[in-house]
Amino acid sequence: MTDPIRPTDDEARALARRLLADADHAALGVIDPATGGPWVSRVAMLWHGGAVELVVSDLAPHAAAMRADPRVSLLVGEPGAKGDALTHPRLTLAGRAAPGDKAGARARWLAQRPKSAVWFDLPDFRLVRIAPGAASLNGGFGRAFRLSPDDLNPP
Amino acid sequence: MTDPIRPTDDEARALARRLLADADHAALGVIDPATGGPWVSRVAMLWHGGAVELVVSDLAPHAAAMRADPRVSLLVGEPGAKGDALTHPRLTLAGRAAPGDKAGARARWLAQRPKSAVWFDLPDFRLVRIAPGAASLNGGFGRAFRLSPDDLNPP
8 A cells, every 4th residue: 555645845835824824714623522522513713823713602512622622623625616525625734722812813803804793702702722733735636745833834 | 601502493404404415525523543632634425314425545544543433523514605604504413434335325426426436436445324423503603403313314
């Protein structure tokens, strides 16, 4: 069996950075505290300063899950409506959720994600910051790369 | 704090069934055997007979993860390109991955997912079947429902 992982190159790094910069939402994987199994939900996000920022409601199950176990994974890169979804590039990140500075992020979110104005200031919404420890890029069928945090941040 | 979960009604059941019938891909959450934390990736899917069918490559990390721990979660319901992604309905399922009958599913997949012809017959691709045990529908901002397997299957 040949190794399906290709050597990371500048094209892969640029693609991963573009997917993160363009993402306004992600599929968030957490550990469900009730079962110990995974649980995936949709969250609003913004890539900033080498980390994913989420703004999530305390009322949502994923918020309780992250309080119980901070290990998370994120999938970004939405396929378009046309073609095979598996040919579209996507990026998986893994890291740990940590409390973030919501007040300090407010101007950035409202400028870059104007629709977040509907819920950003609600008192049950908190900022969560995830600095990725590992990343896996799938640039389309058969084009897989492992990336480091340094690969995701321009030098 | 009020309960954010609404009573399940026929409209919620119909929406969940439509999301499953329309989904040709999903975000799959598994337990990463290297870390014990979650890992989310994109997979091709087809809803059939009260279960999600996946066709995944043995070379992909999620295949190894499901062999080590069959607990999985799936997120279906892609937001369109317009508007706030959080206002678009989506459904989270949780269940256990089990080996499926790829030969028996072939005609169905090639008819309903013609683009799967590119990879369906590759020898490292296997059918995985996930009968959901729990489901959570988010019908848009503030419209959350818990659903049972019976809610997902017409009587």
